Amino acid sequence: TATGEVRRGKKWRLNTLACTTKSSKAVLAMAAEARRWKEVDRDGKGKHGMVYYIMQGRELETVMPKMKGFKRNFVSRYPGMGDMCEKRNFSKMMSLAAPFLGPFPWWPRTFVLPEELPALTEEMAQSPRIWIVKPEDGSQGDGIFLVQSAKDLHAKASARMSLGGVVQQYLTKPLLLKGLKFDLRLYVVLAGSGENLRCVLCDEGLARFCTEPYEAPALKNLHKVMGHLTNYSLNKRAENFVHGGDPFMDELNDEEASKRSLATALAQVEAEYPEFDRERFWAGMREVVEQVCGVVLPVVEASAAPYGIANRCFQILGFDIMLDHKFRPHLLEINNSPSLCVDEAMAMTPEEVAAAKALSAEGGRRKRDGICNCMDMQQPHGHKECAVDVAVKKAVVCTALDLLSGDLDLTGSLEPRGWLLGSLVEKWTELGGTWARAGTGGALRRHLAPVLDQKLTTADLDIVLKAKKTAPQFASQSRGFGAEFGLVEWMEVLTAVAVRKYGGDGPEALERLVGAL
Numbered sequence: 001t002a003t004g005e006v007r008r009g010k011k012w013r014l015n016t017l018a019c020t021t022k023s024s025k026a027v028l029a030m031a032a033e034a035r036r037w038k039e040v041d042r043d044g045k046g047k048h049g050m051v052y053y054i055m056q057g058r059e060l061e062t063v064m065p066k067m068k069g070f071k072r073n074f075v076s077r078y079p080g081m082g083d084m085c086e087k088r089n090f091s092k093m094m095s096l097a098a099p100f101l102g103p104f105p106w107w108p109r110t111f112v113l114p115e116e117l118p119a120l121t122e123e124m125a126q127s128p129r130i131w132i133v134k135p136e137d138g139s140q141g142d143g144i145f146l147v148q149s150a151k152d153l154h155a156k157a158s159a160r161m162s163l164g165g166v167v168q169q170y171l172t173k174p175l176l177l178k179g180l181k182f183d184l185r186l187y188v189v190l191a192g193s194g195e196n197l198r199c200v201l202c203d204e205g206l207a208r209f210c211t212e213p214y215e216a217p218a219l220k221n222l223h224k225v226m227g228h229l230t231n232y233s234l235n236k237r238a239e240n241f242v243h244g245g246d247p248f249m250d251e252l253n254d255e256e257a258s259k260r261s262l263a264t265a266l267a268q269v270e271a272e273y274p275e276f277d278r279e280r281f282w283a284g285m286r287e288v289v290e291q292v293c294g295v296v297l298p299v300v301e302a303s304a305a306p307y308g309i310a311n312r313c314f315q316i317l318g319f320d321i322m323l324d325h326k327f328r329p330h331l332l333e334i335n336n337s338p339s340l341c342v343d344e345a346m347a348m349t350p351e352e353v354a355a356a357k358a359l360s361a362e363g364g365r366r367k368r369d370g371i372c373n374c375m376d377m378q379q380p381h382g383h384k385e386c387a388v389d390v391a392v393k394k395a396v397v398c399t400a401l402d403l404l405s406g407d408l409d410l411t412g413s414l415e416p417r418g419w420l421l422g423s424l425v426e427k428w429t430e431l432g433g434t435w436a437r438a439g440t441g442g443a444l445r446r447h448l449a450p451v452l453d454q455k456l457t458t459a460d461l462d463i464v465l466k467a468k469k470t471a472p473q474f475a476s477q478s479r480g481f482g483a484e485f486g487l488v489e490w491m492e493v494l495t496a497v498a499v500r501k502y503g504g505d506g507p508e509a510l511e512r513l514v515g516a517l
Contacts, residue, residue, distance in 0.1 A: 024340035031397035080303030080483030085336035130170040175323040193310035199414040207265035211238040293416035342389040435486035
């Protein structure tokens with residue numbers, strides 16, 4: 001909970017200059033007004049208590065110089081977080097972290113393409129499961145499709161993707177509300193790093209519904225995406241899409257909407273399924289968020305370390321969760337930049353279009369007619385604020401502002417547990433903090449000299465490095481301020497080395513190796 005009070009002598013400003021599109025600026029202004037912050041949308045000298053809200057990680061380069069020398073300044077991005085949330089990178093991180101932090105019962109069986117295609121093909125040959133394919137360059141549901149066999153995968157992939165992405169086991173028995181499949185968008189706010197890290201799971205979120213009744217997947221219905229895929233960007237174009245209530249009404253009236261508040265959806269789940277336990281639901285959500293943050297944060301903090309700003313960063317993340325028929329959570333993905341847009345496209349009938357054009361032509365000169373042809377919808381449409389989006393996203397941004405200003409009660413906040421040994425991170429930094437200085441064959445021979453013997457030779461090191469080249473590789477798509485994956489790759493190599501020397505379990509062997517060094 002947040003007090004929402006302005007502390008005497010501590011003024012806060014929210015700089016929205018970088019928010020050049022309609023997507024987030026409106027809700028940021030609403031939250032600033034609600035918390036009595038001053039919104040600033042122009043460039044100028046840095047000041048104390050300035051929070052810079054940026055849309056892209058590369059904008060850090062512009063903001064960082066303005067933050068130097070000023071107290072209580074924050075920026076809304078962690079260096080490297082975008083790379084960490086990319087589908088392939090995140091999936092590989094989950095695999096690497098599982099022996100240290102796992103098990104992860106909420107993470108679907110996942111294969112990274114193209115590197116793990118042979119293993120996936122073998123798995124498909126052994127079991128007639130349904131798989132969901134997510135291209136690496138896709139977003140908002142673009143390019144996602146379902147397959148049941150390797151033959152289907154190759155046939156569809158050749159036309160839609162270059163076999164780069166992830167393939168996950170499809171959840172065939174999801175929890176339904178009145179026969180409709182849905183997923184949940186939960187919001188998590190991170191701020192600071194290390195001992196000063198604060199992690200908050202917001203108590204409000206969204207429920208996004210399919211627009212066609214769910215049918216158990218079979219070859220005859222895999223093409224019916226509106227019944228299988230819950231992506232809002234796909235379903236909002238469907239004729240059956242139901243818009244929420246009026247934003248000017250006190251109540252949301254979203255009980256039948258295709259996008260509902262989390263509070264509404266949970267109340268409906270309780271009504272339809274009396275055995276549903278809300279406390280157990282939130283306990284499950286906390287476990288998912290704590291473990292995921294424990295996986296990604298060590299690399300994010302290592303990525304921010306060279307710039308000295310880790311404690312000045314915060315970020316709102318979107319966690320997409322689906323419940324199965326036994327109310328168990330399954331993580332679909334995490335979103336580095338969840339939409340804060342609060343308007344929605346409303347289709348216009350031919351009569352409405354004609355009337356709008358006629359009205360705009362009055363007076364002999366053309367005025368703005370309110371007809372939009374943007375990519376939100378193929379047909380002519382208008383835009384209006386979505387009551388559900390306003391209520392939920394305003395509350396999320398207010399939570400972030402309260403966390404930064406110290407007005408948030410942190411009782412019950414999350415405590416992610418990192419999976420990289422602290423001494424290992426220190427050693428990585430001591431060795432130069434780059435793969436070139438710590439992870440090459442020559443570097444490994446020098447650093448591991450104290451433990452080389454008949455059980456672990458330089459030839460063993462060469463074998464491990466050769467195997468690493470065939471493993472799924474991390475990829476940075478950021479223009480500057482990318483994730484420092486070298487740290488994880490270095491730890492991966494050291495774990496393989498430790499197992500060759502000591503045998504047994506990877507984490508235990510790695511700990512022995514670190515101790516010996």
